[in-house]
Amino acid sequence: MSELTGLVLTVVLLGANAFFVGAEFALISARRTVVEPKALAGSWAARVTLGAMENVSMMMAGAQLGITICSLALGWISEPAIAHLLEVPFAAIGVPEALLHPVAFAIALSLVTYLHVVFGEMVPKNIALAGPERMAVVLGPVLVGVVTVLRPLLWLLNGVANTILRLLRVEPKDEVASVFTRDEVAALVEESRQGGLLEANDERLLLGALTFEERSVAGVVIPLAEVTVLPAGTTPAQAETVAAGGFSRFPVLDVFGEPAGYVHIKDLLELDARVRDAPIDPLLIRRLPEIGREVPLRRALALMQHSGAHLGLVLGPEGRAEGIVTLEDVLEELVGQIRDDSRRLRVR
Template sequence: MTDSYAGLWAFLFLLLGNGFFVGAEFALISAKRAQIEPRAEAGSRPAQLTIKGMERVSLLLATAQLGVTICSLLILLIVEPSIHHLLEPVLLSTGLSENGVATVAFTITLVLVSFLHVVVGEMVPKNISFSIPERAALVLVPILFGLAILVKPIVIALNATANGILRIFGVRAKDEANSAFTLDQVEDIVEHSTREGVLSDASGTISNTFEFTEKKVRDVAVKVSDVVSFPESVTPREIEVAVSKVGFSRYPLTDEDGDLIGYLHLKDVLDLDLDEMDDPMPIKRIRSLISVPDSMELEDALASMRRVGAHLARVFNRGGKVTGVLFLEDILEELVGEVQDATKRD
C-alpha cells in the first residue's frame, strides 16, 4: 500500500513535470521577442536567459519534447500499476472475478490517467502559455534553458538525427524563434490592401509606422543644449512663468553639476498651496528619468517609457555621455504626425 501511495506522489510530480515542459515549449514559440528584449537590456537575468533560449529554439524544443516523452513513459511504467493496485481490493469486494477485476481496474486507470495527463499535463499549461506568453516565457524558459545545457549531448544527437531526416525531404531546420511577419511582408500586405481599396492611409499614419520601426532614439531626441531645463532648486512660481512664456508642460531638472536628474510636469505645480510657490519644489514632486541608449530602436524606447509611465528619458551615447532628452510627444508625432495640444513644444 505504501508503494501505491508513493506511486501517486510520483504521478503528481510527473504530471507537473509534463505540464512544465509543455508550458515552456509553447511559451518559447508564442512569446514576442520585442516585448522581452527591453527587460534584457535593462539587466533582467530571466529576460536575458529567455532571449538566449529564443536564439537556440531548436535545442530547447528538443529538450522540452524529451522531457514530455520521459514524463509520459514514467507515468505509464510507474504510476498506472500503482493506481491499478489501489483499485484491486475495492473491486474484489464487489464479487468480480480476478479477470474481471483486472479488466475494470485497467480501464478505470487508463481513463483517469489519460484524462489528467491530457487536461493537467497538456491543455492547461498550453493555454496558460498562449494567454500570457511573455510572462510564462520569463518564468519557464530560463529553467528549460538550464535543463537544456545539462542534457545538451543527448539533445544534440537527437536533433542531428531529426535534422538529417528533414534534409531528406528538403526541409531546413530553424534555430531561432520567429513568430511575426517581417517588415517587408507587412508593407506588401498594406500596399496590396490599399491598392484594392480595403485599407485607407490618407493620413499617412500607416506609412509613418513603417518609417518609425526603422528609426533610432538619436533620430528623435532633442539635444541637451536645446532643452529648456531648470536646476533642482527651481520654485513652482518659476515653472509657472516658464509655462506662460514657452508653453512647455514638462521640464527636465539638473543638479549642481548640470546632470539631468528628473523632470517636472505642470500639474505637479498646480495643486500646491500659495505659501509654497516661492519655495524649492519638494523632492517628492520630482519625477524620475529613465535612461536609454541613442542606438536603441525608437519602438523599444517607447515600450520602456510606457512600462514605467515616463514622459521623458535621458539619452546617452556609447561612451556613457548624456547627449539629449527623448520626449514622448516627439515619439508619438513620428507615428501620427504633428500633435496639436496645449503641451506641444515648438
Template sequence: YGLHPVAFTVALTIMTLLHVLAGEMVPKNLAIADPERVALWLVPPLVLWAKVTRPFTWLLNAAANLLLRLVKVQPKDELETAYTSHELANLLSESRREGLLEQSEHRRLSQALSSVDKTVADVLVPMAELTTLPAGVTLGAVERAVSSTGFSRFPVLAESGEVVGYIHVKDVLDQLGDAPETPVPEHKVRRLARLQRDTSLERALSTMRAEGSHLAVVEQDGRAVGVVALEDVVEEYVGTVRDGTHVTSRQRAHNTSPETDKTVT
C-alpha cells in the same frame, strides 16, 4: 572535492532567479515602459555586434542551407516569408477592432501601407492642367496669376516648353511695389527636383527633401509629363493635411485664370 547538494541547489536557484529577473523580466518591462528611448540605446551596440558577427552568421547560414538542400528542402529567405501588405492590413484592422490602435493611428498606418506600391504617376498633375509662367515673366503677370488662382508656386516654362524651375510668390513680395513690367530676376526662379514617372513615392519624398524642393517635374522618355507637389506626396502617407486654404491637387490644377489659358503671361 564534491559540491554539496544543498550548495548546488541554492546556487542554481539564485542563478535562475537572477537570469529570469535581470535577463528577461526587467529588460522586457523597461522596453515596454519606454520603447523609443530603449530602442535608441540598443541600436548602436546591436549594429556593431551585427557587423562583428556577420562572417560567422554567414557561415552558419550557409551550413544550415547546405544541410537543408541535402534533405531536399529549399531554404527560404526571412524577407520572402514576411507579412504581405494584405496581411499587414488585416493585422491593423484586427488591432483596431481589439482597441489596441486609436482610430487616428489606424488611419495613418493604413494610409502609409496603401502607399507602398504607389508611384509618382499616381499623384502628379499633368502638364495640360497646370497654371504656368513663361521664362522672363514680369512682376505684374505674377501678381495677376496669384490673384486669379490663389496659388503660391508656379512652374516656369522656357520657350521650348521645358520646365526650368518655379517661382514662389514670397520670393518676389519685396518687389511687388516695382513697375509691373519689371521682369522677375532669374536668380529668384527656384530649381525643381526631377523625377521619373515610375519613381516610388518613398524615393520621390527622399529626393525632394534632399534637394529642398516643394515641386518636382516628372519626366518620361526625356520629356516633362507633369509636376508633383511635396504636399501631395506627404498626404499619401499621413492623409489629408488641411488648413484654412487647403485645396486638393486636382483643385489646384483646374483653378486656372479665367482670362487666359493655363500659361499666365
C-alpha cells in the same frame, strides 16, 4: 513500490510534463520585442530566455524529450499504482477475479490519460499562450538548465532530426522568426482597429505608411495642361495677379515653353517696386527636381526633401515633361489630406 509513492510520483510527473509543455509553447510564442527590453534593463532571467529563443531548436528537443519521458513514466508508474488501488473496492463489490485487474487497469488507463491530457497538456499550453513572454521568462531559465545537463544526448537527437529535415529539403531553424510581412502587419492593424485598440485615423495612417512603398508618382502627377504656369518674361506684378487665385508656387516656362523651375510668390512680394514690372529675375526661379513617372513615392519624397523643393517635374519614359508633382500630394498619400496655401495647382 507502494500505491502512495505511485500517486506522489503521478503528481510529480504531471507537473513535470506541464512544465515542459508550458516552456515549449512560451518560447515559441514569446515576442523578442517584449523580452529584450527586460534583458537590457538587467534581468538575468530575460537574458537567459533570449538565449533560449535564439537556440529554439535545442530547447524544443529538450522539451520534447522531457514530455516523452514523463508520458512513458506515467504509463509505467501511475497506471499500475492506480489500478492496484481500484482493485480493492472492485473486489469488495463482487467483481469476478478474472475481470478484476483488466477492469481496474482500463479505468486507471483512462484516468491517467485524462489527467495527462488536461493537466499535463491543455492547461499549461493555454496558460503559456495567455502570457507567453511572462511564462517564457519564468520557465525558460529552468529549461535551459535541463538542456545544459542533457546537452550531449540532445545534440545527438537534434542532429538526427535536422539531418532528416535536410533530406526532406526543409532548412532547420535555430531561432523563432518574429518578423512579419507588410500584408501581415496590415491585417494586424485592421484587427486592432476592429478590436477597439486603434482609432480609425490611426489605422488610416498606418495602412498608408505600409502601402506607401507600393505606389508611384504616376498616381499623383498633375498633367501640365492642368497646371497654372508662368510663361517666360512674366513680371512679378503679373505673377501676383495670378496668385490672387489662392496659390503660392507656380512653374515657370523657358522661351521654348518647357518648365525651367518654379517661383514662390513670397519671394516676389519682397521686391522693390522698381523691378515689379521687369521680367522675374532668374535668381528667384527655384530648381525643379526631375522625377520619373514610375519612381516610387518614397524615392520621390526623398528627392524633394534633398533638393528642398515643394514641386517636382515629372518625366515620361522618353524624358519629356509630362506634369508636376507636389510635395503635398506625395505626403497626402502617406498621412491623408493636407490643406495649405499651395494645394493643387489645377486651375484650368
